Amino acid sequence: MYNLLKGKKGIIFGALDDKSMAWKVAEHAHAEGAKFTLSNTQVAIRYGTLDELAEKCNAEIIPADATSIEDIENVIKKSMEILGGKVDFILHSIGMSINVRKKRTYDDIDYGFMMKTLDISAISFHKVIKTAYQLDAMNEWGSIVGLSYIAAQRTLFRYNDMADAKAMLESIARSFGYIYGRDKKVRINTISQSPTLTTAGKGVKGIGDLLDFTERMSPLGNATADELAQYCITLFSDLTRKVTMQNLFHDGGFSNMGMSERAMHQYSKGIDD
């Protein structure tokens, strides 16, 4: 409600339903005055409720498989047509591991699935950026954001090959951030968000206990999808023009906690029994 994105145009990848982080980003971007298009796979569009968001935000939906260069080109070209020119921001909120879905543990991974995990969750980020770069589709001082998770730095059991994909995603932000910054003043960052109960996240076994732990560890508690969206707005705005190639923790302080009194207390209860 500050008009922080007034006059700005963007593309938001990855909203499924109103639990999605991309959904919240779209709502906040709309409220801040931005115009944008929405993209997700055909399957996700059918399965989710993206139409509802599109209507609310007066945004068009352009279906795409984010591993397909042709589809991405179509999204970017159409977006420029619809929005009337180059874009100022892109959100990449895309990730999926078939190994996780099929319960293939990391020590018994299927390498075909792993390639798919990397393609969907990390290389698609490169593909989106490269396509925008080659089509010269972004205005100077534009901003690209990908969503990451602390598993890129620290191992969490069951997070599986998504950890490697997130490490690669953050690396792509650095590698392409150098080139796109140098050539077109476009910045590229990732936000490392608290574990968040999206529709995808809900399916993960034991996610409730992990959220309890991170909530008690973080002095400000877990960051919600709504808060993530607000933070994202600052990164799309003109106020953060010299922040690039960074992985930014948005997690209530979790990443820099070794042990909190609250979490230790809860842990000790299990010991005392």
Place this chain on the structure above:
Amino acid sequence: MYNLLKGKKGIIFGALDDKSMAWKVAEHAHAEGAKFTLSNTQVAIRYGTLDELAEKCNAEIIPADATSIEDIENVIKKSMEILGGKVDFILHSIGMSINVRKKRTYDDIDYGFMMKTLDISAISFHKVIKTAYQLDAMNEWGSIVGLSYIAAQRTLFRYNDMADAKAMLESIARSFGYIYGRDKKVRINTISQSPTLTTAGKGVKGIGDLLDFTERMSPLGNATADELAQYCITLFSDLTRKVTMQNLFHDGGFSNMGMSERAMHQYSKGIDD
């Protein structure tokens, strides 16, 4: 110009003249609707042009030696009186090394001076936070920012004991960030800014060549004091409520660069001679 800080109250430590980072932060905070007080030492107030800033921003000046708990208490109490209640943000832009000034190299440091460096440049941050905490002087979801430099992570010749002070400053942000976040939802972060030509910085020998290097290394170039101020505003705003205990690089990408083509080219010119 977004009313991002409308209704917010703050205290800004460390503005000297219109080259100061704190000066720019004050100007932008004023433009964004904040009310605040200004503080610096008596000497700095005489030497600089703080009156001019105070008038421009309609702010009162409260002199203080930031190593003195009494002085800090006075600043915080008076600020609450003047501003009519608890504050929402504090900027700490304070740092000085007598070893640097007196040209005592790091291998021949004076330990009395080093204690002074730590007291002025790092412990003063703790003192300001502790005093605000004990006086319960900050509103929930308030924001405290200290200014740091990459010397906290990587050694730069001649930066001397300021490197150790900055490492400690960032540690204090984490240590107290946990407590203040847990108890009062106040967040504490440091911004690690590009080398900046402030009045203090100008005196550093060879600073010009270092700036040339960091400019060519950073895909977006060095961040200016003006840009730092804009970034700071986002951290004082309500849009970054779950970011705490972080050291945030605001440096055009420098921190994550190993070598750029431009900097390598310049470096090679020296070799080819």
Place this chain on the structure above:
Amino acid sequence: MYNLLKGKKGIIFGALDDKSMAWKVAEHAHAEGAKFTLSNTQVAIRYGTLDELAEKCNAEIIPADATSIEDIENVIKKSMEILGGKVDFILHSIGMSINVRKKRTYDDIDYGFMMKTLDISAISFHKVIKTAYQLDAMNEWGSIVGLSYIAAQRTLFRYNDMADAKAMLESIARSFGYIYGRDKKVRINTISQSPTLTTAGKGVKGIGDLLDFTERMSPLGNATADELAQYCITLFSDLTRKVTMQNLFHDGGFSNMGMSERAMHQYSKGIDD
């Protein structure tokens, strides 16, 4: 010459000729009393001089394409036969980017080549570890080492998709380090080595000037392949049993330098012209 690896058995992947880091590791491992097998691709064996090393170290060569599970299984099973039991250490010194070779820049990468880069340079590490794990081929307190480079953390122009591959390699060390440590007490680490003039490295354009820069930046100068081998021995030895999931910089201090006097001096010469 300390008998640090007396009685230990291992597998060394990736030696080509006497400039190779893996070659030096083999020589030092031999001198320290280890028995091991050597592996590389058929092409590399023909192109290089691995026979010479094998003779010197009394080691058998087992050809393998490190992207092939069947080949890796063969290497590990044969190694156990030849060496008479489980192995204690594995060195993974494998990496290659067709994008770099074909001069496809990072902003115009071929994604088929990128998949190949990842498969050869990162996923092969997972495949080697997984195969050893599933065959239960390592003794307790065994040690696995992969070779990395600072490009995993900081962007260097022209390093291209190898940066992303190295980021993923280090992630795999963490992800599998957790599992293999928990289940079998095997540790997994990566060494981030100074840029080194191997036969592969020599082909990189401008490598000479980069080495000049890193030499002057590092207080102890660049680490050589010989020194890398010595360091590697300590990680294979019983003296580092509780070091795991780490990326260890072996670079004369480069990684924690912001600017040295020597490098700045050289850089300034280019400016002064």
Place this chain on the structure above:
Amino acid sequence: MYNLLKGKKGIIFGALDDKSMAWKVAEHAHAEGAKFTLSNTQVAIRYGTLDELAEKCNAEIIPADATSIEDIENVIKKSMEILGGKVDFILHSIGMSINVRKKRTYDDIDYGFMMKTLDISAISFHKVIKTAYQLDAMNEWGSIVGLSYIAAQRTLFRYNDMADAKAMLESIARSFGYIYGRDKKVRINTISQSPTLTTAGKGVKGIGDLLDFTERMSPLGNATADELAQYCITLFSDLTRKVTMQNLFHDGGFSNMGMSERAMHQYSKGIDD
């Protein structure tokens, strides 16, 4: 038992009794063929059992307050006399917080005590290094090690101002590591060790539960003082000559764990009640 330190001379600061990390380092250094002196404060010498260690290792004790330049000079000069020349390694295992002892919490710290914490736990490291440097008391390729803790990076409740001291200690290793490496090829590193039940550590309230947590989080379990000593030997040896300015985690993998299955299981037991 490898003669890794044969012919090497050193100084070991901070052994109190057979629970001390410095004590274990002394035992292992002795076993590896080193000659060295031992130093601690007069009080510690009376309170502990250093005589026993001295006898075992055939080492002389030189009492010193590590905050006193005169005392440190005396230790280094006497050590050179006793050992017959320059030294090759120094261990700094010194740390203490009066705020912790007096139960002054971090938000109500006594600043005089804090200065004492910094002087004893961090600046003493600088003083030892500076004195050795100025007396030219170390051989080329010598090695200096300080002991640190992950609190330097991540906040642990009750660790108090020791966190800031450890952050500063690690910074000093970098700052002086640059100078001593450049000028005399001496390397300086810190080891970040698992929480360890030394006589000092035992007094910390709740340390048992924290150790249970870190034990379950770390795939290899907590590192013991004995294992720390072995690791330390590798850093004193000639096999790690190009490792400098680093903080090296020796913690069974803890530092790179986000959550292990074992720790989560234990934590969940507390929730389920």
